[in-house]
Amino acid sequence: MTPLGALEASALGQAMRQWMWLYPSVEIAHIVGIALLFGSIAVLDLRLLGVWKRVPVKALAAQVLPWSAASFVLIVPSGLMMFVAHASDFIASPVFVLKMCLIMAAGVNAAAFHAITFRTVDVWDSEGMRKLVPPPSARLAGALSLALWVSVIACGRLLAYY
Amino acid sequence: MLAHHGWSEYDSATTLKLTGKIVESGYEHPHGHVRLETPGKTWTVVLAPPSRMERRGLEKAMLTPGAEASVEGYANRGKPEELRAERITIGGKTFELR
Numbered sequence: 001m002t003p004l005g006a007l008e009a010s011a012l013g014q015a016m017r018q019w020m021w022l023y024p025s026v027e028i029a030h031i032v033g034i035a036l037l038f039g040s041i042a043v044l045d046l047r048l049l050g051v052w053k054r055v056p057v058k059a060l061a062a063q064v065l066p067w068s069a070a071s072f073v074l075i076v077p078s079g080l081m082m083f084v085a086h087a088s089d090f091i092a093s094p095v096f097v098l099k100m101c102l103i104m105a106a107g108v109n110a111a112a113f114h115a116i117t118f119r120t121v122d123v124w125d126s127e128g129m130r131k132l133v134p135p136p137s138a139r140l141a142g143a144l145s146l147a148l149w150v151s152v153i154a155c156g157r158l159l160a161y162y
Numbered sequence: 163m164l165a166h167h168g169w170s171e172y173d174s175a176t177t178l179k180l181t182g183k184i185v186e187s188g189y190e191h192p193h194g195h196v197r198l199e200t201p202g203k204t205w206t207v208v209l210a211p212p213s214r215m216e217r218r219g220l221e222k223a224m225l226t227p228g229a230e231a232s233v234e235g236y237a238n239r240g241k242p243e244e245l246r247a248e249r250i251t252i253g254g255k256t257f258e259l260r
Contacts, residue, residue, distance in 0.1 A: 024211075024213070
């Protein structure tokens with residue numbers, strides 16, 4: 001048996017396919033997690049694009065990013081459970097592969113933002129500078145983040161179609 | 163088996179009616195299915211989510227291999243052996259699946 005076939009044949013895979021309410025419950029957890037992730041991240045992304053200039057970026061990031069991080073507690077286990085139920089179908093789906101690549105790209109974008117642009121946040125988020133549009137690198141990070149997460153959501157939905 | 167909302171891939175211009183013997187079944191998420199052996203061809207028939215089938219009285223035990231069943235539905239344009247069933251008749255009772 002292939003490793004993917006073994007995953008599908010596992011007790012968890014069988015339960016996901018056969019228990020009446022498990023699969024829909026897991027889907028709900030996944031969607032709630034996505035709503036939390038996208039909602040919290042979009043607030044910061046919009047701020048980086050220049051919306052709500054009176055709100056300090058640093059304080060906003062400190063408030064919303066823990067929620068973004070926490071959302072993965074809902075998203076990852078539920079996603080893995082759905083994966084186990086139909087592992088070989090998912091791996092064979094180009095939409096699934098694209099979705100995983102986009103998630104990685106979103107992660108790289110966030111990491112690059114924190115490693116580079118956010119280091120100088122005290123400068124461009126200072127009281128004098130705050131009313132200006134954030135620097136181009138910050139706007140780029142915000143725009144990329146929004147575009148990537150919308151694409152991830154689109155891929156997730158399109159998985160049911162392709 | 164993954165596809166669970168993309169109805170456009172099925173050719174709804176032509177309704178097919180198949181009668182045969184169930185050779186395999188899955189009362190599974192996201193959609194149940196049966197393999198239906200008809201003269202000359204064995205079809206994979208996509209049914210409905212198990213929760214809906216149960217609510218409409220189509221129980222798991224009714225989809226046992228060996229049972230005779232008739233289905234009405236639409237063939238998949240890309241997978242010529244796959245049919246999405248609109249309804250299934252089994253044991254003299256018809257169950258709507260949509």
